[in-house]
Amino acid sequence: MPQPDSVSALPARAEVLAKVRTLLAELLDLETEDPIQETSLLAEDLQVDSLGMVDMVTLVEEAYSLRLPSNTDLTAIKTPGHIVDLVVALLEKKAAA
């Protein structure tokens, strides 16, 4: 069972989305986060290539002191929203541990 205290300390989904947008904007060297929407396609809309995914994994893991499970399917991460889903799930799991 999750501990009430640790759950309440978790960042809200909107907060995680804002952080992911900032990280992506830095990674892609964009002046504004406007093109990065929750449902933007990472590959097609934002030109995140496989090397971009390598960087994204590292930035997210470092920003949240997380480790993606080794069976995480990177090919299923197609939008910033998917990154947010993953981070939120991992933070909840970590808090519950």
Next chain:
Amino acid sequence: MAYTAPPFPSFPRPDTLDQFFVAGRHMWTDIDEFKKWKLDPSKVPAEVMHFLRSTSLIEYGVSQYVRSYLHYYGEDFKLSMWSAIWAAEEYTHYLVLRRMLEALGDGLTDEDYAGLERGDFYDSYLSYFESARLDGFDQRMAQLVFGVVQEHSAVIAYTAASKKCGIPELAAVLKRVARDEVRHSRFNQVTLESMVKVCPPEQREMIWPQFRVVISGLQMPQEHVAYFNEKHMGSELYHSLWDEKDWSRMVLYLTQYFGRFRKPLEDGVQELEDPVELGIAETA
């Protein structure tokens, strides 16, 4: 020519090389037994037959890779000695895979060996390596970064072939080869980690950017020998056995491994999970 000692040691602890011998090493004592095997080729998908032929020749070409290793390890005699021991294991893989092809009634031909000899692997690899190596990066450490990635991609390839080959005995042999490749990759890791403890900090800081360069333009040995491409045994064959999950697993594993060098290395870093078991476990 005068002996030039390496700027810092590759094996600062006397037990570094031990890890190559003790971590799950086995001796392939049954190579002669394999001569008696008869396997049904109709059960093996064409791309796996092609893969066995291609990788058997790649493993046979190990003398060429040793030549480039010795070039980069130069007068670091411990690493050079390791290269020779490692080469014997890769040659053993050649023998094992050749026996598997023979058991399937499709052994290597004179044309295959002649095709390999026409290659210019050494010069081609050296120019690729030099174009990819970061300026000022210790060439031994750069080669180790390449080594981790190349050996790990061999893990993924043999694990994928093991899953798809259609014959349980053959699958078990390919899994054993994959296990050896884990140990090869792991030894490159162990050595890199041991060098990080004694190298200047700016050398450690080059590991992550060097990994990014390697992974963004990953080249396998066969890309440096024309015969493989002529016979459609190049990288596309290698990758044809991988599914997206294999690719994902490899990129994530390597990203997490090399990511640890972005900061000074701590003692007792968490070991990553066994990549062969991960690959086998995900068989649908």
